[in-house]
Amino acid sequence: MSTKRKFVKAATPPNSDINVTPLVDVVLVLLIIFMVVTPLLEKDIEVRIPETEDVPMEQMPQDNNQLIVKLDSDGTYSINTEPVQKDEYVNKLKRMLAAKPNKEDRIVFFVADDKANYGLLVAAFDGAKQAGAFVLGMATEDIPAAPAGVPGAPVDPGAAPAPTPAP
Incomplete structure (x- = not known):
């Protein structure tokens, strides 16, 4: 007996178009994720930066009574290059600030x-x-040290100027 092969014909011809529905679903899910995450990424800290102006070194007033507190990497405090113990810090600073009569000078x-x-x-x-x-x-830059043993001594005129306070 001879066997004859029979082929079944498809009812519809093959479809070569791309199915767009899954693509649209994925894009919409990504859009929703980005809409939810974007507000969380915008956390800013407001910083007031003082306006600066260039003042020639000759015109800058030299204030010998500035109080400069320095914190070293080992945790020691210094007031005008004089080391201070942590428990004496507030009292010593209070005495130095009390010597200034104007509140604005503190x-x-x-x-x-x-x-x-x-x-x-x-x-x-x-x-x-x-x-x-x-x-x-x-201060963002290190302030040059005064001569040892003389708190509040004048700073070298060729050195960097003292920082100006922010309002």
């Missing part, structure tokens, strides 16, 4: 080492406010 600048503990720096800020500081300023 300005304290802070210089922190790059490796200093952030918590100790915040504690120094809080201590200065407790001591009666009116304005707190943060």
Whole structure:
């Protein structure tokens, strides 16, 4: 017997078009994910940056009574290059600020080492406010040291100028 093969014909011809429905579903899901995540990424901290102006070095007044608190990487405080114990910091700063009669003159600048503990720096800020500081300023560059043993000695005129406080 001879067997003859029979082929079944498809009822519809083959479809070569792309099915767009799954593509639209995926795109809509991604759109919803991005709409939900985008507001979470926009968390900014507002910082007031003081306006600066160039003042020639000859015109800058030299204030020998500036209070500069320095925090070293090992956690030691210094007021005008004089090391201070942590428990004496607020009392000593309070005495130095009390010597200034005008409230507006009670300005304290802070210089922190790059490796200093952030918590100790915040504690120094809080201590200065407790001591009666009116304005707190943060120096971004290291302030040149005065000669040893002379707190508040004049700074070398060729050195960088002292920072100006932010309002």
